[in-house]
Amino acid sequence: MARLRTFDGGAHPPERKELAERRAVTRLPAPHILRVALCQHMGAPSTPCVQKGDRVLQGQEIGAQNGFISLPTHSPVAGTVTGVEEYPMPHRRSGPVVVIETESEQGEPPFEPWPDFESRSPAEIIERIRLAGICGMGGASFPAYVKLTPPKGKSIDTLILNGAECEPYLTADHRLMLERTGDVAFGMAVLAHALGVKRCFVGVEANKPDAADALRRAGLDVVELRVKYPQGAEKQLIKATTGREVPVGGLPLDIGVVVQNVGTAAAVAEAVRDGMPSIRRITTVSGEGVRTPGNFDVCVGTLFSDLITAAGGYLEGACRLLAGGPMMGIAQFTDAVPVTKGTSGIVALTAGESRPGSEGPCIRCGKCVDTCPMHLVPCAIATAGEHADWEEADRCGALACIACGTCSFVCPSSRFLVHYIKRSQDAVRAMKRAREA
Amino acid sequence: MAETRTFQLSMSPHVVSALRTRRVMFDVVIALLPALAGAVWLFGLAGALLPVVLSVVTAVTVEYLCLRLMKRPVNAALDGSAVVTGLLLAYNVPPGVPWWLPVLGSGFAIVVAKQAFGGLGHNLVNPALLGRAFLVASFPVLMTSGWSAPFDWSHPGGSGFETHGIPASELASVPGADAISGATPLRVMKDSFGDEDLRRSAAVERALASGGTYLNLFLGRRGGCIGETSVLLLLAGAAYLVVRKVLELRIPLSYLGSVALFGWAFGGPSLLHGDPLFSVLTGGAVLGGFFMATDMVTTPVTPRGRIIFGIGAGILTVVIRRFGGYPEGCSYSILIMNLATPLIDRFTHPRVLGEVRRNA
Numbered sequence: 001m002a003r004l005r006t007f008d009g010g011a012h013p014p015e016r017k018e019l020a021e022r023r024a025v026t027r028l029p030a031p032h033i034l035r036v037a038l039c040q041h042m043g044a045p046s047t048p049c050v051q052k053g054d055r056v057l058q059g060q061e062i063g064a065q066n067g068f069i070s071l072p073t074h075s076p077v078a079g080t081v082t083g084v085e086e087y088p089m090p091h092r093r094s095g096p097v098v099v100i101e102t103e104s105e106q107g108e109p110p111f112e113p114w115p116d117f118e119s120r121s122p123a124e125i126i127e128r129i130r131l132a133g134i135c136g137m138g139g140a141s142f143p144a145y146v147k148l149t150p151p152k153g154k155s156i157d158t159l160i161l162n163g164a165e166c167e168p169y170l171t172a173d174h175r176l177m178l179e180r181t182g183d184v185a186f187g188m189a190v191l192a193h194a195l196g197v198k199r200c201f202v203g204v205e206a207n208k209p210d211a212a213d214a215l216r217r218a219g220l221d222v223v224e225l226r227v228k229y230p231q232g233a234e235k236q237l238i239k240a241t242t243g244r245e246v247p248v249g250g251l252p253l254d255i256g257v258v259v260q261n262v263g264t265a266a267a268v269a270e271a272v273r274d275g276m277p278s279i280r281r282i283t284t285v286s287g288e289g290v291r292t293p294g295n296f297d298v299c300v301g302t303l304f305s306d307l308i309t310a311a312g313g314y315l316e317g318a319c320r321l322l323a324g325g326p327m328m329g330i331a332q333f334t335d336a337v338p339v340t341k342g343t344s345g346i347v348a349l350t351a352g353e354s355r356p357g358s359e360g361p362c363i364r365c366g367k368c369v370d371t372c373p374m375h376l377v378p379c380a381i382a383t384a385g386e387h388a389d390w391e392e393a394d395r396c397g398a399l400a401c402i403a404c405g406t407c408s409f410v411c412p413s414s415r416f417l418v419h420y421i422k423r424s425q426d427a428v429r430a431m432k433r434a435r436e437a
Numbered sequence: 438m439a440e441t442r443t444f445q446l447s448m449s450p451h452v453v454s455a456l457r458t459r460r461v462m463f464d465v466v467i468a469l470l471p472a473l474a475g476a477v478w479l480f481g482l483a484g485a486l487l488p489v490v491l492s493v494v495t496a497v498t499v500e501y502l503c504l505r506l507m508k509r510p511v512n513a514a515l516d517g518s519a520v521v522t523g524l525l526l527a528y529n530v531p532p533g534v535p536w537w538l539p540v541l542g543s544g545f546a547i548v549v550a551k552q553a554f555g556g557l558g559h560n561l562v563n564p565a566l567l568g569r570a571f572l573v574a575s576f577p578v579l580m581t582s583g584w585s586a587p588f589d590w591s592h593p594g595g596s597g598f599e600t601h602g603i604p605a606s607e608l609a610s611v612p613g614a615d616a617i618s619g620a621t622p623l624r625v626m627k628d629s630f631g632d633e634d635l636r637r638s639a640a641v642e643r644a645l646a647s648g649g650t651y652l653n654l655f656l657g658r659r660g661g662c663i664g665e666t667s668v669l670l671l672l673a674g675a676a677y678l679v680v681r682k683v684l685e686l687r688i689p690l691s692y693l694g695s696v697a698l699f700g701w702a703f704g705g706p707s708l709l710h711g712d713p714l715f716s717v718l719t720g721g722a723v724l725g726g727f728f729m730a731t732d733m734v735t736t737p738v739t740p741r742g743r744i745i746f747g748i749g750a751g752i753l754t755v756v757i758r759r760f761g762g763y764p765e766g767c768s769y770s771i772l773i774m775n776l777a778t779p780l781i782d783r784f785t786h787p788r789v790l791g792e793v794r795r796n797a
Contacts, residue, residue, distance in 0.1 A: 007790075013452055168452065235790060245791040305441045314442075321444040326451040336441040347451075355453040357445070360516075361558035363458055366738035370685070375787040379738060397789045405450030412458040413558075419448040 004206050006226035007236040009373040011406045013168050013229055013327060015207060020286045021171040023294040025179055028310055030077045030102045034301035035087055036062065039095040040340040041135035042142045043069030048098060054081045058107030059277050062098045071133045071143050074110070076279035076299035079103040090304070090323035090337045091141075091330055097338060100301070109275030117190050117272050125194040125272060132271035133341075134278045137263030138162060138173075138232070139324055141342035144264055148194050150253050159192050159200035160241060163215070163262040164225055164232030166205060167325025169286040170345040173262050175295045176282050177204070177211035180266050185218040187265030190272050195258055202262065203237050229327060230404040234259045236373050248400045263344075278341055285311040289318025289348030298339055304346050305335040317350040326354075327405045360413035368407035368417060374400050378407035382417045385424035390431050393424035401425065456682065458557075461733075462517025464683045468674030469524050469728065475657050475667040480532035485663050489527040492539035496523030499544045503552040518557050522546050525565035525729060528664025529721065529768065530572065534579055542568040562775040563732045566768045573763070581624075581763065621660040622719045623764040654718035665724040675727040684727070687743040688736060692726040693717050695751020704755050711755075722754065725767040735775040742778075742785035750774045 039045035046063030050056060056075040063073030079102045087097040111128065114120055120128075130145035150156055161184065165173040177184055184202070192200045201221035204212045205228075212222045223241050225231050235246045237259060244255045252259055260268075263281065270276045279300060286293040291312030298307060304321070308314060322329035323337070325345055339346075368378040376397050384392035398421055407417045476485035501514040526543045546568030554560040573580045653659055657667025665671075678684035700716025702709055716722065721729075730736065730750050737743050750770040757766020 011454065013450075013454070239790065247793065248789055248791045250791070303441075319445050320447065320451060322451060326449075328449050329451065330449065331446045331451065332444055333446055334441055334443050349451060354451050355447070357447065360458055361556070363461070363518075363558045363733050364736075364738050365461065365733040366685070366743075367456070369738045369787070370740070374790045376789060377739060377782075377786050380782070380786070396786065397792070400789045400792070403449075408448075409450045409452060410454050410456070412454075412456050412461050414453050414457075416448050418450065 004224055004226040005203075005240040006228055006231065007240045007373055009371050009375065009406070010228040010230060010236070011371045011410050012227070013409055015227070016169045016286070017171050017174070017207065019169065019288075020284050020293040020295055021174055021208075023171075023175075023292075025175050025282055025295045025297050026310070027297040028299075028302065028307075030105055030299045031302055031306050032102055033082075034076060034079075034100045034102060034299060035097040035303065035338040036073060036076065036100060036301035037087075037089060037095055037097050037338055037340050038063040038073050039089065039092070040073065040141060040300060040342065041071045041133075042140060043067065043071075045096060046070060046073045048084045048096065050081045050084070050098060052081055052083050055079070056081060056100060057110070058105060059110040059279060061110075061277075062100075065130070069143060069146060071135055071145075072131065072277075073098075074133055074277040074279050075100055076301055077102045077105050078107050088334060088337045090332060090340060090343060097301070105299075110277060111271065111275035113275040114272050118193060120272075122194045122196060125190060128272055129194070129268055132267070132277040134264060134267045134271060135341050136261055137267060137281060137341060137344070138261035139167075139328065139342050139344050141340070144260065144268070147253070147258055147260065148191070154253050155256060156195050156197055156253065156258055157199060157256045158242060158258070159188070159195055159197045160237060160257060160259045161188055161191075161200070161202040161220075161262050161265050162232055162234070162237055162259050163202050163204040163208070163211065164237060165208070166227075166229045166232040167327055167329070167345070168229075169347050170284045170325045171286070172282045172284045172295055172344055174208050174211050176266055177202075177208070177262055178214050181214045181218045183266035183269040184215065184262050185220055186273055187267070187269035188220060190268050191258075191260060191265060197258075201241070203232075203241055205231055229406060229409075230373055230402075233373065233402055233404055235402065248397070281339070281341055281343065283307065283339060283343050284345035284347075286345065287318070287322075287348040288350045288353050289315055289320075291315055300339050300341055300343075302339045303335070304332065304337050304339065307339065307346055308335060308348070314348060315350075317352070318348040319351050320349040320354050322347040322349065327409065328403065355408075356414050359415045362411075362415055363413060365412060367410040367412065371406050371410050373404060373406060374402060376401060378417045378421060379415075381424055382415065382420035385420035385427075388427070390424065390427045393421075394428045394431070398424040398428050458518075459516050461683050462521055464678060464681050465521050465728070466517060466524065468678045468684075469521075469528070469664070471670040471673045472528065472664045472667055472724070473524075475670040476528075476532065476663045479657060479666065480663065484532035487536065488530060488532070488534060488539040488663060489524065491536055492527035492530075492543040493520055493523035495540045495543040496520065496526070496547050499547040500552065503548060504556070507552070509556070513557065516557065519547060522551065522564045522568075524664075525563075526568045528724060528728075529565060529569040529662050530580065531661075532663050538572060538576065538579060542572045545571045558734055560734055561778075562772050563729055563735045566729055566772050566775075569768050570772060573768075621764065622654065622715075623758065624660075626715075626719075627758070627764040651714060651718060654715075659719075661719075662721060662724075665721040668718055668723045671723045671727060678727075684731060685743070687740060688731050688747045689726045691744045691747025692730050692751050692754075693722060693747075695748040696722050696726070696754050699752050699755040700758075704759055716755065716758075720754075720758070720765040721767040725750075725754075725771055729768070730771050730774070735778060737778050737781045737785065739782055739785040739787060741787070742781040745781050745785065746774050746778065749777065 496519040500519040546564035550564035550567035697713035701713040704711030753770030
């Protein structure tokens with residue numbers, strides 16, 4: 001067997017995948033009330049194009065794209081709009097949602113199915129991916145069509161599907177690769193056609209050998225990766241599989257690479273082959289704080305609390321609720337927030353599993369330096385940030401931080417390094433904007 | 438709709454590794470215990486264990502009082518860092534010293550070198566080494582002479598240790614003598630350099646004769662500070678730290694490599710006539726290299742910085758041994774490099790992934 005590919009640095013947080021990895025995906029019916037966010041993707045929220053009392057069809061556009069880095073939003077069900085309101089969001093304080101009362105989950109696909117996608121031009125395919133509202137399903141939720149549209153003068157030669165799923169607890173991508181291998185393979189072929197690339201493969205961490213086998217049987221080229229966090233971070237995945245480095249401040253496009261999550265590929269398959277927009281996703285519900293962890297195929301707009309109920313409810317001691325995994329996930333104040341296209345998992349942690357709420361002094365052990373996958377000196381940036389010395393934070397490369405959390409994870413003093421560094425990033429950006437103005 | 442509830446908020450990541458500060462500190466304590474056992478074996482309970490216990494108790498007590506006085510959380514006194522400081526300070530004084538010497542040194546280390554700078558994580562120099570420097574400057578006679586010879590268990594009543602040509606066994610039989618006094622191998626060698634006629638080999642041989650063979654140096658059957666003599670037991674502790682992923686080997690290896698190289702090049706009476714093995718096995722090189730030059734707080738955090746630190750401390754050790762006023766330069770070399778640490782860190786940041794360095 002070939003040596004496993006990886007990058008320099010990183011850490012090994014307890015994987016905890018055993019909680020949910022053997023649970024087959026359960027398709028949940030749409031709840032009676034859906035709250036579909038209009039800001040599920042990175043960039044500008046879509047503009048509502050329905051109002052209270054309107055009847056909507058499944059897959060009908062309910063929010064119109066609003067700018068280049070934006071996407072349209074679609075109704076996951078047929079039903080009646082009961083309002084457009086501000087609601088708590090998992091990834092921001094609050095945002096506009098369209099509230100829909102479900103009547104049925106039946107309906108004709110809104111787009112023409114193209115099972116023979118090869119007869120379509122790349123431009124048509126990319127336009128379909130845009131119209132279907134597909135954003136990155138790995139968590140960052142960047143509009144997928146933008147990544148498929150290289151600026152003039154840049155040529156793409158490699159497509160990487162990201163099946164690393166390095167976040168502890170999360171198994172949604174694992175189950176997707178196992179159970180919807182055909183969708184992943186179809187989506188990959190579509191994406192390769194849209195980009196005009198010959199070289200394409202799936203990167204999978206070695207802790208999912210069954211998924212890797214399934215993909216290989218489907219004829220895909222699989223690159224097995226060492227189990228190490230953050231193996232699935234875009235820059236680290238590219239470095240591990242191609243040896244190329246994304247320039248600081250640049251994009252994978254700059255070095256001829258496009259990375260898409262395996263979930264995104266499956267969504268592309270549904271959009272192109274079946275004519276269905278992005279209205280559902282697979283999400284993992286896990287952690288010591290839920291009774292029966294599992295993987296669920298749900299409509300976006302389903303509340304976290306509905307999913308927790310589907311997973312048997314909370315166990316005693318559940319004290320933290322995360323949108324995403326424990327390394328980069330966002331702590332939720334309430335479980336009354338809707339699932340979005342980027343909700344890869346919902347993790348309920350008990351006090352025993354989660355980090356302490358206080359930090360000690362930096363003992364300069366250098367563990368953060370040894371493990372930073374970007375080869376930064378996190379403790380130096382954090383100290384500069386604590387002292388509000390933004391010049392120094394910038395000199396230390398604060399803007400290159402990908403906020404993966406490896407430094408904070410290994411820090412023996414449980415320092416809130418990501419917090420200080422993110423704060424520094426905001427301040428450094430503000431400083432640079434002020435200087436340019 | 439299901440009933441909803443609320444949760445704690447916190448910044449990601451939401452999990453932490455098992456390696457906590459307290460575990461780091463107590464792992465270092467555990468790693469230092471074999472050398473303590475060896476010291477008790479060599480120098481006896483009163484000679485070795487008493488100063489160590491006094492030093493540790495003083496360090497923790499003084500740390501507690503400082504925290505109390507400054508109205509800081511006092512449980513920081515039990516984080517293990519004061520225990521490490523107390524242990525290392527005691528390891529750096531000769532066996533059999535008066536009881537108040539380690540107490541004074543340990544208290545000075547905590548108050549002046551550590552708490553005055555803001556406590557754990559904020560001190561510029563290694564507290565134990567500054568405590569030792571204070572003792573050496575204030576009580577030079579107690580700190581650099583009057584070495585006890587290690588007790589020779591195979592020849593009760595003597596150690597094969599020679600002092601001024603008189604076999605230790607004869608000294609020990611002098612009525613009223615309750616301890617054997619002897620010079621350290623490095624002291625013997627340094628004194629030999631004063632004699633222009635002596636060749637390099639003669640200097641080392643005389644030094645070796647005073648403490649035994651390389652094997653004796655390795656086992657610790659020689660004069661020296663309480664915790665520095667047994668290379669074997671120190672290495673056993675260091676191996677434990679490596680297994681526990683507490684110790685990173687860049688500093689120890691670059692330091693000892695540098696001591697060997699420069700000890701060979703400049704440590705002898707003439708250029709390239711030093712003895713690299715002797716340089717590493719004597720004095721506090723192994724204790725310093727594995728347990729003091731690796732103090733996390735006062736040494737560089739960057740990989741390249743650690744190598745520069747080790748090489749620099751190695752050069753300074755050899756320079757002080759050969760040309761300085763003291764026979765041993767290990768502790769001063771580390772103290773000086775501690776001061777250079779912020780500068781080293783600043784200029785040794787690694788290349789960021791994807792960063793293109795422009796030629797200056």
